[in-house]
Amino acid sequence: MTLREKVRTELSGSAIPFIAFGIALNLTVGQITIALKIPLYLDSIGTILVAVLVGPYAGIITGSFANLMAAAFGNPTMMFFIPVVIVIGAFTGFLANIGWFKRWYLCVLGGILQGILAAIVSAPISSYLFGGTMMAGTDALVYFFRAMGNNILTSVFYQGLTSDPVDKTVSYLIVFFLVKNLPLRLVSKFKGASNVVS
Amino acid sequence: MRLAIPDKLSFVLLAWTCAFLLPWQFNIPFIVLLVLLAFTFNPFKPVTASARTYFSRFTIYAILLVFVLVGVNGLLLREGPVRFRFIVLDFYDAGLTYGLTVSVRLILLSLSVLVFFASTHFQDFAKYLQSLGLPRSFVSIILLSMFFLEQLPHRITQVFTAQEARGAPVRAGIVARSRAFFLILSPLVLSSIVESVERGVALELRGYHLLRTNKDIRQDQPTSRVWRFAFLTLSSIIIILSVIHWLSN
Amino acid sequence: MALELAISEFSFQYWKDSPRALTNVSLTIAPGSVCALLGPTNSGKTTLLHAITGILGSHHRDAIASGQIRVGDDAFTPLPDRVLFPTVGLTLQDPYYQISGLCDTVVEEISLTLETLDIHGSDIPSRVMALLDKLGLSHLAHRKPSTLSGGELQRVALANILVAQPPILLLDEPSNSLDGTSLRRFASIVCGLKGSTTMVVADYQLELAILTADQFVIMDGGKIIFSGDRVQFIGNLSRFRALLPVGLLEQTLRSIPDSTLRKRIMMTIGIR
Ligand SMILES: Nc1ncnc2c1ncn2[C@@H]1O[C@H](COP(=O)(O)OP(=O)(O)OP(=O)(O)O)[C@@H](O)[C@H]1O
Ligand SMILES: [Mg+2]
Numbered sequence: 001m002t003l004r005e006k007v008r009t010e011l012s013g014s015a016i017p018f019i020a021f022g023i024a025l026n027l028t029v030g031q032i033t034i035a036l037k038i039p040l041y042l043d044s045i046g047t048i049l050v051a052v053l054v055g056p057y058a059g060i061i062t063g064s065f066a067n068l069m070a071a072a073f074g075n076p077t078m079m080f081f082i083p084v085v086i087v088i089g090a091f092t093g094f095l096a097n098i099g100w101f102k103r104w105y106l107c108v109l110g111g112i113l114q115g116i117l118a119a120i121v122s123a124p125i126s127s128y129l130f131g132g133t134m135m136a137g138t139d140a141l142v143y144f145f146r147a148m149g150n151n152i153l154t155s156v157f158y159q160g161l162t163s164d165p166v167d168k169t170v171s172y173l174i175v176f177f178l179v180k181n182l183p184l185r186l187v188s189k190f191k192g193a194s195n196v197v198s
Numbered sequence: 199m200r201l202a203i204p205d206k207l208s209f210v211l212l213a214w215t216c217a218f219l220l221p222w223q224f225n226i227p228f229i230v231l232l233v234l235l236a237f238t239f240n241p242f243k244p245v246t247a248s249a250r251t252y253f254s255r256f257t258i259y260a261i262l263l264v265f266v267l268v269g270v271n272g273l274l275l276r277e278g279p280v281r282f283r284f285i286v287l288d289f290y291d292a293g294l295t296y297g298l299t300v301s302v303r304l305i306l307l308s309l310s311v312l313v314f315f316a317s318t319h320f321q322d323f324a325k326y327l328q329s330l331g332l333p334r335s336f337v338s339i340i341l342l343s344m345f346f347l348e349q350l351p352h353r354i355t356q357v358f359t360a361q362e363a364r365g366a367p368v369r370a371g372i373v374a375r376s377r378a379f380f381l382i383l384s385p386l387v388l389s390s391i392v393e394s395v396e397r398g399v400a401l402e403l404r405g406y407h408l409l410r411t412n413k414d415i416r417q418d419q420p421t422s423r424v425w426r427f428a429f430l431t432l433s434s435i436i437i438i439l440s441v442i443h444w445l446s447n
Numbered sequence: 448m449a450l451e452l453a454i455s456e457f458s459f460q461y462w463k464d465s466p467r468a469l470t471n472v473s474l475t476i477a478p479g480s481v482c483a484l485l486g487p488t489n490s491g492k493t494t495l496l497h498a499i500t501g502i503l504g505s506h507h508r509d510a511i512a513s514g515q516i517r518v519g520d521d522a523f524t525p526l527p528d529r530v531l532f533p534t535v536g537l538t539l540q541d542p543y544y545q546i547s548g549l550c551d552t553v554v555e556e557i558s559l560t561l562e563t564l565d566i567h568g569s570d571i572p573s574r575v576m577a578l579l580d581k582l583g584l585s586h587l588a589h590r591k592p593s594t595l596s597g598g599e600l601q602r603v604a605l606a607n608i609l610v611a612q613p614p615i616l617l618l619d620e621p622s623n624s625l626d627g628t629s630l631r632r633f634a635s636i637v638c639g640l641k642g643s644t645t646m647v648v649a650d651y652q653l654e655l656a657i658l659t660a661d662q663f664v665i666m667d668g669g670k671i672i673f674s675g676d677r678v679q680f681i682g683n684l685s686r687f688r689a690l691l692p693v694g695l696l697e698q699t700l701r702s703i704p705d706s707t708l709r710k711r712i713m714m715t716i717g718i719r
Pocket of ligand 2: 540
């Protein structure tokens with residue numbers, strides 16, 4: 001199958017409105033985490049949900065469009081992290097395709113791997129473009145690692161390792177239980193139904 | 199005077215070229231120019247009320263960014279002479295320069311993107327992409343997500359109040375709050391998935407074919423290509439000069 | 448041009464272990480007439496309509512189906528596996544979802560249907576406006592679709608489909624969001640389409656059916672338990688007391704004290 005055909009099969013049926021929902025969810029989930037004072041971003045939940053229920057290409061589209069729209073609606077720096085969300089969409093879709101979203105412990109393992117991968121991809125961006133300063137509480141950790149004698153890239157990567165695996169594991173588990181609670185009749189409407197039910 | 203989307207995009211490209219290739223001293227005037235344009239020059243003025251608020255938020259962000267980046271790196275990057283001393287803190291030259299370089303580059307990169315999107319309706323941008331050959335389903339995704347974006351915050355508030363009324367521990371410990379997060383997300387996702395499925399069916403029932411491209415979308419007015427030509431030429435000149443400069447070192 | 452719709456011995460199961468949603472459904476609807484498909488919830492009305500449109504066949508590839516569905520001269524055994532729009536048009540049970548969410552005005556929303564069918568031309572705006580006029584929607588032409596009320600949405604959803612002039616039109620519970628006045632207006636729209644369009648109106652209420660239908664079909668548990676014309680239907684009404692809100696209709700009619708007025712009303716809605 002050519003790439004175009006693969007994308008076409010993923011984008012049929014309910015996928016289009018669902019991807020749109022995933023994008024909107026990525027962009028609004030912060031509203032809930034802030035209101036509940038949850039110390040995680042969880043802003044890939046929409047991408048992960050779509051990647052699991054539809055597939056990797058749909059996940060890539062969800063993530064990159066969400067960041068593009070975040071940039072368009074007042075957060076231009078989100079634009080630079082599009083490579084990271086592409087990796088998240090692709091890797092999650094891959095894990096779902098090999099059945100890792102059927103068991104909660106595989107989700108934990110997958111979340112940790114995903115977190116490490118995200119830390120690897122985002123470190124060069126955060127260090128080169130942002131000098132390791134994201135203007136967030138986590139910057140303190142970056143400065144700590146730097147004061148210990150590491151260079152910026154390494155420090156940013158270490159900091160990513162302390163937060164990304166937690167964030168992604170929690171996101172993976174949330175998506176796992178969300179999907180598990182969905183009626184079979186709904187799940188069966190999606191291309192990735194076989195990713196989550198046997 | 200009008201600038202079409204491709205003109206503005208070439209301007210962003212010019213800004214990015216400068217951001218990556220020119221030293222920070224050159225880029226500060228560019229940033230000032232961008233700010234001036236956004237406030238005085240029609241094609242770059244924000245098109246919606248919310249777009250105007252992006253600028254005040256970004257200004258605060260940018261100012262803090264410069265202070266933190268310059269300050270922290272001045273302290274941590276201990277190379278070259280000490281530029282100045284603040285009580286017991288020594289600020290080193292190399293760190294200060296690095297902080298300035300990074301913050302000016304980042305501000306120019308982001309500000310140009312911000313100005314572009316603030317001065318362009320996102321729908322127009324989507325239609326422009328479509329006229330370049332982006333499949334129509336992608337454009338539909340963009341338009342539909344704007345539809346969901348309008349509805350979701352409202353629905354979140356609704357579910358939130360409903361859960362609070364049922365006694366979801368919104369003001370309790372972290373475990374209870376995580377549970378509350380799930381209790382809010384779950385009905386939201388369920389109803390939105392139902393809605394996605396129904397909307398998908400409805401679109402199909404109207405003969406909506408997927409991944410077809412519409413290249414024949416008319417641009418509203420043919421505009422002159424002078425501007426994009428100028429911006430692109432300028433970018434190329436900067437790139438060539440930088441390469442020459444780099445080779446001669 | 449209206450087409451004949453014929454369904455013969457059609458059975459359908461969503462998947463292997465689920466109960467049959469439809470069992471041996473046979474039904475022929477003459478070109479240009481209106482068939483009321485009545486039945487309580489879960490009786491299989493939506494399933495049957497979705498089967499005719501092709502959406503069921505294209506979405507549920509591992510469903511179990513048998514029989515035949517014939518649309519005009521095209522016979523599908525057992526059911527169409529692609530969406531037959533614009534030959535067959537369907538308005539959904541919930542009109543809110545039939546608004547695409549892609550458009551800023553009602554006119555654009557309706558034109559979107561033509562656009563997806565690759566129908567272009569300078570007469571499109573006037574064609575859309577004429578249709579809006581016919582449906583009594585002209586005043587909404589430039590409103591944002593997501594801000595409309597239920598009854599308005601119902602008619603815009605109908606316009607979305609009608610603009611393509613489908614020879615077969617299926618309406619899934621159109622009276623859900625209609626009150627007395629708008630119901631009668633909707634009924635007159637349906638009657639106005641008779642002759643040029645073959646229509647199926649699925650409903651669990653009787654009003655719209657009585658006001659519009661030539662043929663009455665009652666379903667229960669996925670089976671057709673009655674099929675007949677208006678006279679036969681009215682004559683047998685009391686049999687379906689348990690399935691349909693029959694009492695309500697009788698009550699309304701009987702509560703009219705003036706016997707001449709009662710007769711006149713019964714005449715206008717076609718009960719002799
Ligand atoms: N997607 C589906 N997957 C599995 N079973 C389904 C599905 N949709 C409907 N059913 C089942 O098929 C049967 C018929 O349902 P259908 O929706 O056609 O009834 P209906 O007459 O339209 O009811 P209502 O008046 O509530 O709309 C029901 O038992 C229902 O549970
Ligand atoms: Mg139904």
